[in-house]
Amino acid sequence: MTVMKMIPALNEAIREEMRRDERVFVLGEDARVGPFGLTAGLAREFGTERVRDMPICEGSIAGVAIGAAAAGLRPIVDFSLCGFSFLAFDQLVNNASMLRYMMAGQLTLPIVFHLQFGALGSVGAAHSHTNYSMFMNVPGLKIVQPNTPYDAKGLMKTAIRDNNPVMFFVPAGGRTMLGDVPEEEYTVPFGKARIVREGSDVTVVALGVMLQKVEKVAVQFEKYGIGIEIIDPRSLVPLDRKTILDSVAKTGRLIVVDEGHATCGVSAEISAMVSEEAFGSLKAPVLRVCSRDVPMPASPPMENYVIPDEKRISDAIETLLD
Amino acid sequence: MTNTSALQSSSQWLLELYRRMCTVRRFEEAVSELFAQGRVPGSVHLSVGQEASAVGACAALQPGDYIVSTHRGHGHLVARGVELKPLMAEILCRKTGVCRGKGGSLHLADLSQGVIGTVGIVGGGLSLATGAALASKMKGDGKVAMPFLGDGSSNQGSFHECMNMASAWSLPVVFVCENNLYGISTRFSYVASTPDVADRAAAYNMPGVVVDGNDVLAVHDAAREAVARARRGEGPTLLECKTYRWHGHFEGEDVIFQGRSYRSEDEIEQWKLKDPIAVFGRLLQEKGAVTAEGLAEIQAEVRLLMDEVVDYALCSPWPEPEEALEALYAD
Numbered sequence: 001m002t003v004m005k006m007i008p009a010l011n012e013a014i015r016e017e018m019r020r021d022e023r024v025f026v027l028g029e030d031a032r033v034g035p036f037g038l039t040a041g042l043a044r045e046f047g048t049e050r051v052r053d054m055p056i057c058e059g060s061i062a063g064v065a066i067g068a069a070a071a072g073l074r075p076i077v078d079f080s081l082c083g084f085s086f087l088a089f090d091q092l093v094n095n096a097s098m099l100r101y102m103m104a105g106q107l108t109l110p111i112v113f114h115l116q117f118g119a120l121g122s123v124g125a126a127h128s129h130t131n132y133s134m135f136m137n138v139p140g141l142k143i144v145q146p147n148t149p150y151d152a153k154g155l156m157k158t159a160i161r162d163n164n165p166v167m168f169f170v171p172a173g174g175r176t177m178l179g180d181v182p183e184e185e186y187t188v189p190f191g192k193a194r195i196v197r198e199g200s201d202v203t204v205v206a207l208g209v210m211l212q213k214v215e216k217v218a219v220q221f222e223k224y225g226i227g228i229e230i231i232d233p234r235s236l237v238p239l240d241r242k243t244i245l246d247s248v249a250k251t252g253r254l255i256v257v258d259e260g261h262a263t264c265g266v267s268a269e270i271s272a273m274v275s276e277e278a279f280g281s282l283k284a285p286v287l288r289v290c291s292r293d294v295p296m297p298a299s300p301p302m303e304n305y306v307i308p309d310e311k312r313i314s315d316a317i318e319t320l321l322d
Numbered sequence: 323m324t325n326t327s328a329l330q331s332s333s334q335w336l337l338e339l340y341r342r343m344c345t346v347r348r349f350e351e352a353v354s355e356l357f358a359q360g361r362v363p364g365s366v367h368l369s370v371g372q373e374a375s376a377v378g379a380c381a382a383l384q385p386g387d388y389i390v391s392t393h394r395g396h397g398h399l400v401a402r403g404v405e406l407k408p409l410m411a412e413i414l415c416r417k418t419g420v421c422r423g424k425g426g427s428l429h430l431a432d433l434s435q436g437v438i439g440t441v442g443i444v445g446g447g448l449s450l451a452t453g454a455a456l457a458s459k460m461k462g463d464g465k466v467a468m469p470f471l472g473d474g475s476s477n478q479g480s481f482h483e484c485m486n487m488a489s490a491w492s493l494p495v496v497f498v499c500e501n502n503l504y505g506i507s508t509r510f511s512y513v514a515s516t517p518d519v520a521d522r523a524a525a526y527n528m529p530g531v532v533v534d535g536n537d538v539l540a541v542h543d544a545a546r547e548a549v550a551r552a553r554r555g556e557g558p559t560l561l562e563c564k565t566y567r568w569h570g571h572f573e574g575e576d577v578i579f580q581g582r583s584y585r586s587e588d589e590i591e592q593w594k595l596k597d598p599i600a601v602f603g604r605l606l607q608e609k610g611a612v613t614a615e616g617l618a619e620i621q622a623e624v625r626l627l628m629d630e631v632v633d634y635a636l637c638s639p640w641p642e643p644e645e646a647l648e649a650l651y652a653d
Contacts, residue, residue, distance in 0.1 A: 049460055060449040060483035067453020070438045071388070073460065094443050095450065102429035103439065104422035105649035140650055163652035
């Protein structure tokens with residue numbers, strides 16, 4: 001076991017997969033130097049053809065990856081911050097997600113799109129997006145979201161080996177988190193959630209750095225004999241419905257905590273799913289604790305007000321227990 | 323109009339080009355007739371009048387080379403050699419279609435003929451071709467990618483992004499622009515900063531070649547040179563074929579646009595006088611490569627073939643509704 005941070009764990013995954021399969025290559029702005037860490041050092045080993053600096057044209061970066069995949073290669077695209085993916089929406093939706101289907105399976109598009117999400121802290125709205133929910137209802141994509149270095153490396157390997165376009169969302173605020181990463185080869189499967197903490201009173205599904213906030217709140221509630229079960233979905237498409245539903249069957253109460261917005265967010269999707277499939281188990285409505293419905297303001301007191309904090313999470317739990 | 327190279331080409335080859343243009347024309351006319359009969363679901367964008375650019379350009383490609391087509395793509399796929407029966411069946415959305423009814427006219431594709439896709443978003447396919455060319459360069463397999471585009475897409479961001487990348491990395495791309503003067507009802511000259519699309523090539527440090535898009539030999543010569551250049555690793559070319567579409571932007575335009583016209587009957591008639599098939603036929607006769615009867619024979623054969631193709635498509639079954647749920651993900 002090695003203790004690592006998330007980005008070096010991702011770097012290791014990419015490196016190992018590039019050694020394993022010569023068709024895997026990396027495209028992204030600044031990929032060669034990899035100043036933010038994801039692709040650092042890869043060009044030294046694999047060369048600048050396989051670790052390619054791209055011009056600033058996110059739409060065509062995505063499109064070139066799709067075309068290269070159509071021609072038999074296995075590209076990894078680093079979008080950097082997820083807000084930049086908006087420039088590539090046409091390629092991601094109209095081509096990446098749909099070409100295989102429209103061509104009745106003639107094409108296979110094994111592509112990984114790496115994106116960082118969440119507030120970095122006062123960088124302003126355009127650099128503070130959490131937009132996985134905007135892709136969740138685009139059929140044909142897979143979407144994963146690791147929250148530990150272990151899951152980051154394991155899911156990245158699975159993503160690279162998957163023969164479909166995968167949107168790989170990493171919490172920008174998770175760069176300092178340390179975790180154990182095995183030295184031997186391993187992968188983490190898609191469609192399997194992680195139970196972070198067991199409890200029988202309230203289920204909380206949380207994403208990104210919200211998980212750490214929920215964990216702190218759970219410790220507080222434990223003092224009062226209230227057990228919070230925390231679930232890290234890890235995989236949004238496909239979603240591990242069973243783990244969530246089993247937990248709701250046990251606790252009867254569900255909160256989803258997400259840095260994305262509540263409106264049409266992943267929290268809305270999980271809430272609808274649970275209401276359809278576990279209505280009988282619910283003792284109370286599903287609550288959503290999300291970023292307030294405004295663009296992310298820059299100033300810290302406002303930004304902290306917008307993003308869910310421990311108090312809002314506690315209040316929601318207390319509401320459910322009343 | 324090219325002369326010496328035309329004479330040097332074998333008569334057989336010239337007649338083959340003629341036959342291919344007739345095939346594109348008859349295919350599109352058949353689709354038009356079927357549409358008028360209410361037998362084509364959705365919308366079709368026909369390329370009647372643009373046969374020379376499709377045939378001339380595609381004839382420069384080798385098996386294995388890639389093309390990416392557009393919403394006005396039937397002609398490109400016919401010219402590339404995609405089997406006609408499944409192609410027609412796909413336009414009719416039948417189960418025997420080349421995309422099993424999933425794609426329709428706007429998303430025709432046949433990977434076995436190097437057709438990576440037909441992209442309905444204007445300019446949306448240029449990066450696919452650029453990416454395929456990148457893969458070719460990385461693999462060293464010598465393949466060339468030929469994306470087709472219209473005058474309209476030369477104003478789309480993706481055009482500039484892809485021209486830049488293809489040139490920066492000397493990718494084997496031949497951008498074939500069919501400038502038919504209009505993007506739906508908008509005249510190119512009104513919305514473009516340069517008179518020719520090819521003017522933009524210099525900004526991306528690549529050759530920009532303007533040809534008479536209704537002269538199949540001129541198109542072919544230019545395409546052949548561009549393809550050879552690309553295959554030698556010398557980078558991309560922008561080939562602008564000046565041409566014109568006889569039909570509306572889509573079939574049924576008169577009805578949908580309720581007579582709101584954007585071009586004069588006069589202009590259409592002037593361009594019909596430059597019918598690429600008629601003009602080439604006359605050239606072949608002048609040079610003694612074929613007689614009028616010979617041409618008529620080719621046309622009759624093409625008609626007969628297309629009757630079979632239409633019959634096949636019309637008799638093909640519809641997909642089962644549940645097939646809609648298939649082929650979303652790869653294993």
